[in-house]
Amino acid sequence: MAMARRRNVADGRPAIRPEGAPQAVRLRVTALGKGSAIPCAPCLDPNRLWGSACGFIYEDMSTILHVDMDAFFASVEIRDHPEHEGKPVIVGGRADARGVVAAANYIARTFGIHSAMPVSTALRLCPAAVLLPPRLDRYSEVSHQIRAIFERFTPVVEPLSLDEAFLDVSGSLALFGSAQTIGHKIKTMIRNELGMTASIGIAPNKLLAKIASDLEKPDGFVVVPADGIQAFLDPLPVSRIWGVGRVAERKLKGIAIHSIEDLRKTTMKQLEPLFGQKTGRHLLACAQGVDSRPVIPDREAKSISHERTFPQDVDQEDVLYGTLLGLTEQVMRRLRNADKLARCIELKLRFADFSTITRSRHLAAPTDVTSEIWHVLQQLMQQHWNGQPVRLAGMGVSELQHPKARQADLFLEKKHVHQQKVDRVEDEVRERFGKQAIHRGSASATSSAKPNLHDS
Numbered sequence: 001m002a003m004a005r006r007r008n009v010a011d012g013r014p015a016i017r018p019e020g021a022p023q024a025v026r027l028r029v030t031a032l033g034k035g036s037a038i039p040c041a042p043c044l045d046p047n048r049l050w051g052s053a054c055g056f057i058y059e060d061m062s063t064i065l066h067v068d069m070d071a072f073f074a075s076v077e078i079r080d081h082p083e084h085e086g087k088p089v090i091v092g093g094r095a096d097a098r099g100v101v102a103a104a105n106y107i108a109r110t111f112g113i114h115s116a117m118p119v120s121t122a123l124r125l126c127p128a129a130v131l132l133p134p135r136l137d138r139y140s141e142v143s144h145q146i147r148a149i150f151e152r153f154t155p156v157v158e159p160l161s162l163d164e165a166f167l168d169v170s171g172s173l174a175l176f177g178s179a180q181t182i183g184h185k186i187k188t189m190i191r192n193e194l195g196m197t198a199s200i201g202i203a204p205n206k207l208l209a210k211i212a213s214d215l216e217k218p219d220g221f222v223v224v225p226a227d228g229i230q231a232f233l234d235p236l237p238v239s240r241i242w243g244v245g246r247v248a249e250r251k252l253k254g255i256a257i258h259s260i261e262d263l264r265k266t267t268m269k270q271l272e273p274l275f276g277q278k279t280g281r282h283l284l285a286c287a288q289g290v291d292s293r294p295v296i297p298d299r300e301a302k303s304i305s306h307e308r309t310f311p312q313d314v315d316q317e318d319v320l321y322g323t324l325l326g327l328t329e330q331v332m333r334r335l336r337n338a339d340k341l342a343r344c345i346e347l348k349l350r351f352a353d354f355s356t357i358t359r360s361r362h363l364a365a366p367t368d369v370t371s372e373i374w375h376v377l378q379q380l381m382q383q384h385w386n387g388q389p390v391r392l393a394g395m396g397v398s399e400l401q402h403p404k405a406r407q408a409d410l411f412l413e414k415k416h417v418h419q420q421k422v423d424r425v426e427d428e429v430r431e432r433f434g435k436q437a438i439h440r441g442s443a444s445a446t447s448s449a450k451p452n453l454h455d456s
């Protein structure tokens, strides 16, 4: 099988990646760090990494799955409370406390109810709806069961939230059959063992798999063949592209771009004034179905970091701290998704003259609590930033370890568990409603560990 695929490449079948795009292999090595390589079984090359890292297989086949549970919170509630079966069900906060809908089952959605809508509005649209409070612990438990099903087929699982993940099965084909066969098996197991449905998209890359899983929800199953990418993408509206929100959609409509085909046929000349060079290029690549990001199993990461380059150098304290807080939240969300704790925190600053400093600090005990890490990062800032203009700010965590390795301290434990719950609620809300849906006020996070949750 592997040999046949080698031949395909030697035959010179068109590569999906355009010239000059980054190599999946290189990305993967950076992400995993040295020493964590899983030898690539399918191409029989011990120097390559498993699955998507293996360039030619990745380019050539539809072996990336995006699995997304249908109305996850609501489905878990209905499974646990069968008396609500067949009724409109909403999971969300209390109407009199300005709660929002965290999830609605498909029956509730027929009344026009959707995520992020105020619960009071939802109940006005459908007074008969069953309103249940969210139980994040329970959803997290079921999420682990789902993940265990994924891991029967591949170790390369990258979770995006409690209810969706990318799977790279290119290393599993010899054992389990085609990606489609694996997809069907996963759906069946989720239905039989957990009593819920999932929608699956299968494609040569993450971008396409994610679009595909969403197209026929609920209980969807959409395959994008490697030679049918254009036909798949062209008729779709631009809003289907990951990251194209209402604002970008409006800008594109302004230059008569409605479908992905319109976008594909446009030029950088048209896009650059509206979106800048980087985003413009990204949009064009998306319209061509190009995405070379590998599936990164978070569990193997040695470190997790994010950084941001500012369009203009920044010396305002609130902007800088606000940015670092946002980066910290992203990093911590990935850390928790990976089921890891971190011991080391690093601050990175690049100044106007391009000189760069990195400063790190070790914690007495590893943690996955955002407020604890943020507290230390602020101390690093206070020590090492003297007000000079900054062009890039970044933060990262390393020395990751499994939660079991953490020493138990009963008093700390209680506070820690509370903070963990707060973090998980935030992760989930942000996953559903976007990054802006919820954020900690810098001021409140500075003075205490208490995050400031609010709707937007």
Ligand SMILES: [Mg+2]
Pocket (backbone or CB within 6 Å): 068, 069, 070, 071, 072, 163, 164
């Ligand atoms: Mg979902």
